[in-house]
Amino acid sequence: MELYFNAASAISPLGSFENESISLQPPDRALGYFVSREPDYRNTIDKKLLRRMSKFIKMAVSGSVDCLAAAGLEQPDAIITGTGLGCLTDTIDFLQQMNENAETLLNPTAFMQSTHNTASGQIALLLGCKNLNITFSQKNISFESALLHAKMMLNGDGYRNILVGGIDEITPESHGLISQTSCMRKFEGEYPVTAGEGAAFFILSNRQTEKTLARFDGISIFNGAAADSSFSDSFSRFFDESCPDADHFDLLITGSHPSDEVYHLLSEKTGDQKILRFKDYCGEYDTSTSFALWLALELIGGRVEGSPGSRPERVLIHNQGSGPCHSLLKVTAC
Amino acid sequence: MTGPLKHPINITGTGVVAPIGDNTSTCFHSLVQGKTGIGRIMHLDTVHREVFPVGEVKHSNASLLSLAGIDERRGRNLTRATLMAVIAVKEAIAEAGLTDVELRDCALVSATSVGGMDKTEQCYRNPDYTSLDYVYTHPCGDTADSICALLGINGYRTTLSTACSSGANALMHAALLIRNGIADRVIAGGVDPLCRFTLNGFNSLMILDKEHCRPFDSSRNGLNLGEGAGFLVLESDRSVKSRGAKVLCRLAGFSNTNDAYHQTASSPNGEGAYLAMTQALESAGLEPGQIGYINVHGTGTQNNDLSEGIAIRRVFGEKVPPFSSTKSLTGHALGAAAALEAVFSVLALTNDTLLPQIGFNAPVEETGLIPVTGATKTGLSHVLSNSFGFGGNNSTLIFSKQDGTLL
Structure with missing residues (x-):
């Protein structure tokens, strides 16, 4: 069954939300990491509700509302999200309360909002949407799992439009901790990559409409831990199986870095097509593939200023994180 | 059958x-x-x-x-x-x-x-x-x-x-x-x-x-x-x-719905739970009357048990199957609870045994539902398990004996 992305919305360090067209300019690095350029949430969320919401929830709810509006939908047939680290602000808040107050007299709000499915639950609450509502949390393939679940549901009966999103937030504290470990890939020098955050939402549908942005041509996940030969051999095999038509792509959007073996492997496989390193614009975070997908749809739609070359028609998205898993997504203009 | x-x-x-x-x-x-x-x-x-x-x-x-x-x-x-x-x-x-x-x-x-x-x-x-x-x-x-x-x-x-x-x-x-x-x-x-x-x-x-x-x-x-x-x-x-693997039983139906009522509380009419059970039955191609045992979510909170009880009444009417909350023995294992109870449901089904719960004296007035309090051998074909969570999350699984005919 053919699937289509019929709407997309992102809140990201690139400041993608309220502008008609976006410009590929690297965001401000002053903090040492990228933060989302947040819109005026009062346009999409009730002021009373906003006060209690963390950035995680605000980005997710606002992104979803905008995405549904763009698709002209009141309610999706399912809400599926992915997040690597979940609601960090509320989690850290409750941990701190627990430490500082010696486990007594704790305010429950942060705890209530700390579960990874808070965003998908809040979206359902706001929309009054009683349909399927699930959240995946598997490090750098959290969004990929969500997308795969949506794809599988759309192959079944009775589903038409599914809201799928990826969300991760960064806080000064979480950045301070994570950046001291190899949980996050960081690069300095000629092609610096720093931590980032964002939320990107999509309507995935089995119906093409006048709003369709692109066709979804599949997702594949590679588990590098399973490699029984060298990385390049096993990744190569995986790539050839997933993309037998690799030379047809006219843009590769990758989360890998020029110092990675896979970067050059991909470049070779796709016939040295243009390569866009998307983490230059959103930073490194678990669900950054959702940003890459949004960027691909914007490029296909010709809504990006300063993008190199002509509008691409067939885009291959590759991502990886600190773990062994890589993902490939294919989208085609239609 | x-x-x-x-x-x-x-x-x-x-x-x-x-x-x-x-x-x-x-x-x-x-x-x-x-x-x-x-x-x-x-x-x-x-x-x-x-x-x-x-x-x-x-x-x-x-x-x-x-x-x-x-x-x-x-x-x-x-x-x-x-x-x-x-x-x-x-x-x-x-x-x-x-x-x-x-x-x-x-x-x-x-x-x-x-x-x-x-x-x-x-x-x-x-x-x-x-x-x-x-x-x-x-x-x-x-x-x-x-x-x-x-x-x-x-x-x-x-x-x-x-x-x-x-x-x-x-x-x-x-x-x-x-x-x-x-x-x-x-x-x-x-x-x-x-x-x-x-x-x-x-x-x-x-x-x-x-x-x-x-x-x-x-x-x-x-x-x-x-x-x-x-x-x-x-x-x-x-x-x-x-x-040539031996099949214990089958996962015959499942559903996830959202209560869309409150971040942590269940709705008074148990709408999300009602929808989860109804849709799971539909996905398995079963009628409510075919369920032989329910492993309820049954946390023991005022709110959950009332809401879940009302939802069960809405699905099963006067003919509520034998049910129990094994959380009375294990406590509530949160993200693991549904998985523990899936295993317990398979055990109930394959051993043709209704699992009892403890700590029960008098039914909730609004629903009058009385759980199983003593282990009972009985023929079971289909077992239903409920699990609900924060964010209005409601899930129902249905396990069935292998002899259910395939479509």
């Missing part, structure tokens, strides 16, 4: 670690005896130790490590969640009779609400810990990665995190992987450790009972927290045929 099942998924193995036993046979024994695993806190370091009874797995982490058969050197940075999960997964694999080669291609779908939080809360801002090891084990996905690395599982792996219904949603994702031909064999379940984070969280919500919990009782006054791991091996028909 049974109705036509639409697209059942085979279950060929189960494994469990719970406060009432370290494997399926001891758990089943405790379940039929009504032997509780809830008691005074032994292992968790908290100021509430003397205040709240909990369902603790009766092992220190060191003892779990040895039970899991993991070399101490490899066990250095494993969380309690990973240790419990490995024990349960190993039992499920052994029962299914999967070889190392078969295991290598399996997918693994785990579920958790807090994952490595027990370690995070010990180390975070603690001057006695300088290591940042906990940053690696904090993500929910760490357990799935660690299980795969320790047991040589090399397929797709992922983790569901939808609070207290997580384990049910993991089985649902696993079933879709099989139906869509993405995997032939999936090990799916869930795990959650007891930790101060959740104990204090539920205490701040004022829904922990200082006594043993009393699900569906008029005097119920909150839940007891629990912990554990439950995993099942799910297989396609093709896989079962090719390796």
Whole structure:
């Protein structure tokens, strides 16, 4: 069954939300990491509700509302999200309360909002949407799992439009901790990559409409831990199986870095097509593939200023994180 | 006898670690005896130790490590969640009779609400810990990665995190992987450790009972927290045929819906729960009257049991099947609860036994529902299990005997 992305919305360090067209300019690095350029949430969320919401929830709810509006939908047939680290602000808040107050007299709000499915639950609450509502949390393939679940549901009966999103937030504290470990890939020098955050939402549908942005041509996940030969051999095999038509792509959007073996492997496989390193614009975070997908749809739609070359028609998205898993997504203009 | 099942998924193995036993046979024994695993806190370091009874797995982490058969050197940075999960997964694999080669291609779908939080809360801002090891084990996905690395599982792996219904949603994702031909064999379940984070969280919500919990009782006054791991091996028909596997029963139906009422409270008419049960029945091609036993969510809170009871009445009317809350014996294991109860539901079904609960005296006035209080041998064809969570998350699973005719 053919699937289509019929709407997309992102809140990201690139400041993608309220502008008609976006410009590929690297965001401000002053903090040492990228933060989302947040819109005026009062346009999409009730002021009373906003006060209690963390950035995680605000980005997710606002992104979803905008995405549904763009698709002209009141309610999706399912809400599926992915997040690597979940609601960090509320989690850290409750941990701190627990430490500082010696486990007594704790305010429950942060705890209530700390579960990874808070965003998908809040979206359902706001929309009054009683349909399927699930959240995946598997490090750098959290969004990929969500997308795969949506794809599988759309192959079944009775589903038409599914809201799928990826969300991760960064806080000064979480950045301070994570950046001291190899949980996050960081690069300095000629092609610096720093931590980032964002939320990107999509309507995935089995119906093409006048709003369709692109066709979804599949997702594949590679588990590098399973490699029984060298990385390049096993990744190569995986790539050839997933993309037998690799030379047809006219843009590769990758989360890998020029110092990675896979970067050059991909470049070779796709016939040295243009390569866009998307983490230059959103930073490194678990669900950054959702940003890459949004960027691909914007490029296909010709809504990006300063993008190199002509509008691409067939885009291959590759991502990886600190773990062994890589993902490939294919989208085609239609 | 049974109705036509639409697209059942085979279950060929189960494994469990719970406060009432370290494997399926001891758990089943405790379940039929009504032997509780809830008691005074032994292992968790908290100021509430003397205040709240909990369902603790009766092992220190060191003892779990040895039970899991993991070399101490490899066990250095494993969380309690990973240790419990490995024990349960190993039992499920052994029962299914999967070889190392078969295991290598399996997918693994785990579920958790807090994952490595027990370690995070010990180390975070603690001057006695300088290591940042906990940053690696904090993500929910760490357990799935660690299980795969320790047991040589090399397929797709992922983790569901939808609070207290997580384990049910993991089985649902696993079933879709099989139906869509993405995997032939999936090990799916869930795990959650007891930790101060959740104990204090539920205490701040004022829904922990200082006594043993009393699900569906008029005097119920909150839940007891629990912990554990439950995993099942799910297989396609093709896989079962090719390796001649013995099928225990089938996952015949499932549904996830949202109550869309409140972040943590259930709606007064149990709408989300009603929809989850109704849609799960529909997905299995069953009528309400064909369900022989319900393993209810039944946390013991005022709100859940009333809302769930009303939803059950809406689905089953006057003919409510025998039901019980095994949380009266295990406590509420949050992200693992649905997975533990999936294993218990399979045990009930395959042993043709209604599982009793304890702590029941008088029914909730509004619903008049009376749970099973003594183990009863009876013919069972279909068992339904409910699991609900924060964020309005409602999931229902239906397990059926293999003899249900295929469409």
